[in-house]
Amino acid sequence: MNNTSTDLHIIAQKVLEVLSDYVSNSQTGEGKVLQQMPAGELAATLQLEKWIHGGGLNEDNVLDFLTSYLENTQHMHHPHYIGHQVATPHVASGIADFIHGVINNPMAIYEMGPAAAVIEKTVVNWMLQKAGWFSGSSITDFSYHQENGSGILTHGGSQANMTAMLAARAAAAPDAWDEGVPPDLVVLGSEVAHYSMARAISMIGLGTQALWPVRTTAHEVLLPDDLYQQYHSAVSQGKTIMAVVANACATSTGLYDPIDEMSQLCQEHGLWLHIDGAHGASALITDEHRHRLKGIKGARSMIWDAHKMLRTSALCAAVLFRDGDDLAKTFQQKGSYIFHDKEQPGFDLMPYAIECTKAGIGTKLFWVLAAEGEESLGQYVSGRYDATKRFHDLINAQPDFECPYEPESNILCFRYTADQADDDTQLRLRNQLVINGDFYITSAEVSGVRYLRLSVMNELTDEEHIVKLLDRVRELA
Numbered sequence: 048m049n050n051t052s053t054d055l056h057i058i059a060q061k062v063l064e065v066l067s068d069y070v071s072n073s074q075t076g077e078g079k080v081l082q083q084m085p086a087g088e089l090a091a092t093l094q095l096e097k098w099i100h101g102g103g104l105n106e107d108n109v110l111d112f113l114t115s116y117l118e119n120t121q122h123m124h125h126p127h128y129i130g131h132q133v134a135t136p137h138v139a140s141g142i143a144d145f146i147h148g149v150i151n152n153p154m155a156i157y158e159m160g161p162a163a164a165v166i167e168k169t170v171v172n173w174m175l176q177k178a179g180w181f182s183g184s185s186i187t188d189f190s191y192h193q194e195n196g197s198g199i200l201t202h203g204g205s206q207a208n209m210t211a212m213l214a215a216r217a218a219a220a221p222d223a224w225d226e227g228v229p230p231d232l233v234v235l236g237s238e239v240a241h242y243s244m245a246r247a248i249s250m251i252g253l254g255t256q257a258l259w260p261v262r263t264t265a266h267e268v269l270l271p272d273d274l275y276q277q278y279h280s281a282v283s284q285g286k287t288i289m290a291v292v293a294n295a296c297a298t299s300t301g302l303y304d305p306i307d308e309m310s311q312l313c314q315e316h317g318l319w320l321h322i323d324g325a326h327g328a329s330a331l332i333t334d335e336h337r338h339r340l341k342g343i344k345g346a347r348s349m350i351w352d353a354h355k356m357l358r359t360s361a362l363c364a365a366v367l368f369r370d371g372d373d374l375a376k377t378f379q380q381k382g383s384y385i386f387h388d389k390e391q392p393g394f395d396l397m398p399y400a401i402e403c404t405k406a407g408i409g410t411k412l413f414w415v416l417a418a419e420g421e422e423s424l425g426q427y428v429s430g431r432y433d434a435t436k437r438f439h440d441l442i443n444a445q446p447d448f449e450c451p452y453e454p455e456s457n458i459l460c461f462r463y464t465a466d467q468a469d470d471d472t473q474l475r476l477r478n479q480l481v482i483n484g485d486f487y488i489t490s491a492e493v494s495g496v497r498y499l500r501l502s503v504m505n506e507l508t509d510e511e512h513i514v515k516l517l518d519r520v521r522e523l524a
């Protein structure tokens with residue numbers, strides 16, 4: 048393969064044909080979702096050493112390689128993929144990935160990709176508008192308004208959470224950037240906050256002990272009474288509360304924290320409320336489910352992964368701020384080779400991002416929106432939420448299965464209950480399902496009890512597939 052546009056054309060056409068077959072075959076629901084070979088055997092099958100040392104991949108052999116590569120993938124388009132909270136990607140997002148890969152415009156400096164930079168700002172404004180944090184005249188209004196929201200796309204929600212915590216730190220301890228972190232900062236968050244929260248808090252210098260866990264119900268919903276108690280004990284110990292963190296929604300159960308009540312407490316006491324909406328903020332684009340985020344008005348920051356429920360491939364995440372000044376104050380450092388004042392028609396995003404080189408990831412969300420329109424994307428989200436409620440009813444109606452709670456999103460825990468099946472049995476069933484490869488689901492421990500767990504991401508997953516899944520679980524049991 049030479050590096051010419053003719054090669055691009057020939058290879059891309061071949062790759063495209065195989066990829067479209069891959070998608071359509073996966074969508075039929077026949078064949079395995081996942082086949083796992085031991086790592087060493089897989090490396091040999093893919094002939095990795097030969098290719099790396101010798102080169103020679105070209106239009107004649109590319110399909111051999113690609114075919115065996117694709118056989119060893121997780122088939123996200125298969126309706127039996129009901130596993131992690133990762134999007135079954137919209138093909139439009141794949142096209143955006145391809146275009147980026149060919150042109151490579153890391154657009155955190157405007158000059159390095161004006162079109163992708165403008166698209167990022169516009170999709171961020173669209174997200175802010177859905178959050179109710181946008182006061183511009185239209186989503187392509189890029190001018191500064193007081194009390195207007197702001198945000199940035201990041202390579203993942205974990206980095207988005209860290210950016211939000213840095214912003215909260217800049218507000219609580221503005222000197223920390225230069226002088227280090229004062230010892231009295233604490234963060235109050237759900238005891239089942241996503242692990243990226245504890246990491247973020249440690250990485251920004253507070254130490255994980257600064258994360259004070261707030262108790263939750265047996266199904267992982269934060270208890271406001273305990274939040275009050277933690278608040279009072281932090282105040283009485285002379286602590287500075289840097290942030291309060293709400294889950295929207297909890298990772299294992301998919302249930303939302305009582306954001307409205309948390310928001311009231313935070314407003315009364317002038318506290319920074321951060322919403323971890325990596326998965327569940329997408330409810331904001333639906334009419335039926337946006338009430339789950341009631342109280343968002345009183346939050347000061349939120350993260351939102353497009354690569355979970357907005358159908359983009361990994362990665363495309365946003366960190367949003369109700370008041371754009373909070374983002375402006377997050378990174379206080381100057382790097383003269385980039386941050387010099389220059390005459391230019393656009394904006395540099397680099398001063399507001401952890402990344403230096405940053406991909407034009409906003410194009411993925413843009414392409415999905417441009418293909419579907421926002422209403423249809425909203426219907427996708429509510430469609431998956433509603434389907435999960437139906438699956439709950441179906442599973443609960445079986446004598447040998449139970450669901451511990453009514454789902455509020457597209458995440459659902461359930462248990463096989465025949466013959467007093469214990470926690471180990473649930474784990475064994477999950478492992479056997481995955482080894483078998485006909486279905487891909489996960490499992491979760493909630494308040495010490497082991498469950499089988501579904502994330503209903505795929506549009507094609509319906510009752511018929513759930514019935515088959517239950518039958519397969521029975522067979523394996």
Ligand SMILES: *Cc1c(COP(=O)(O)O)cnc(C)c1O
Binds near residue numbers: 352
């Ligand atoms: C997925 C998730 C994250 C982490 O986001 P990544 O994009 O995987 O880094 C954080 N919080 C919650 C609640 C999540 O569901």
